[in-house]
Amino acid sequence: MTHDLLLKNIARHIQLTAAETQHFTSLLSYKELPKKTLLLQEGQPCKQLSYVHAGALRAYHTDKEGKESTIMFAVADWWVTDMYCFLNAKPAMMYIETLESSSIFQLSKERLDQLYTDIPKFERFFRILMQNAYTREQLRVIENLSLSAKERYESFLLKYPHIAQIVTQKQIASYLGITPEFLSAVRKAR
Amino acid sequence: MTHDLLLKNIARHIQLTAAETQHFTSLLSYKELPKKTLLLQEGQPCKQLSYVHAGALRAYHTDKEGKESTIMFAVADWWVTDMYCFLNAKPAMMYIETLESSSIFQLSKERLDQLYTDIPKFERFFRILMQNAYTREQLRVIENLSLSAKERYESFLLKYPHIAQIVTQKQIASYLGITPEFLSAVRKAR
């Protein structure tokens, strides 16, 4: 267990002193999770923001008929949570599960708020994180509205080739908003 | 032309001194735009972040066949720009046009960066703005993946009743990702 990867992630946007680094890492809790562990379930309080140190996770939503929609995949060096419910202290509307054995660092809402007070530079860090998340989601909305299933699949492969290796086609299909059967047909046609 | 509405928007998240308020407003430029003015076009540099003081705007994307997808509507008290291209100095991938005669305040990327330096509290303000934008887009992705066209229409009416009054059904259809003909059928069935 080392903070190196996480600290490099942060250093891409803000510079911390040794003391600040020390304070920041003291606010984190480290967890190792076996494969197929549910980190968050719909309806539960979502109190933690998670940084993926190693492994892979998937956030998904289930509709009234039980159909799953994958909201995001999170591999090493990604941040993941049910952001709306985390920020607004609402019950979670999604599930987050490990796709393989994973290790994460977690920051609670209380400690994040404390961090903003103690080291205001983190306002900048999370601003940039949120900017990137926003523009990524917006691009996904545009693609969902304007591309065919086949085009969205190609785009996914280009954008996340490493994720496409790790996850099942069923999961990719649920990310694209199509059935596994139709993804199979799309793949055959290439 | 008054900054009152904008300053109230900001005061919801951060407190500014009189001097800070003065400095902030000095960075803005005010514009009055007639109906159907293109504020931004695909391919152009996107140098400004706009706050809608009055009126209504629409951001949309056109695909290779010329089909429009509405990315967002922005009415009074909303911020709008092609955020990805604004932040990364890329050519715009969307159009932004006024739906009616409108007035806006604009902040250039250079001045926004200056603002972060001069008044770091704005890091917090825009962090919160980006958080809200992110969670809104994420919810839209979830709805696009899991709801039928009819359900998305109902959700739109509930979420943005005031916008539904102002814009045409053609524009609502392009926001929902369906044709105007099908929206007409959906409405008839209610």
Added chain:
DNA sequence: TGTATTTCTTAATGTACCTTAAGTGCAGTT
């Protein structure tokens, strides 16, 4: 005030994608 343009609707036909079902192959468990 009339004329042009665009919006909205209706309806017939078409298609992208879904549902169901059945079969194959593979990984996990005993």
Added chain:
DNA sequence: AACTGCACTTAAGGTACATTAAGAAATACA
């Protein structure tokens, strides 16, 4: 090694939505 479950595929039939075309109604413009 056999059993179990799950992922993936294939294919037939079904549905949500698109396309095209045409007319009516609203809006813009000269």
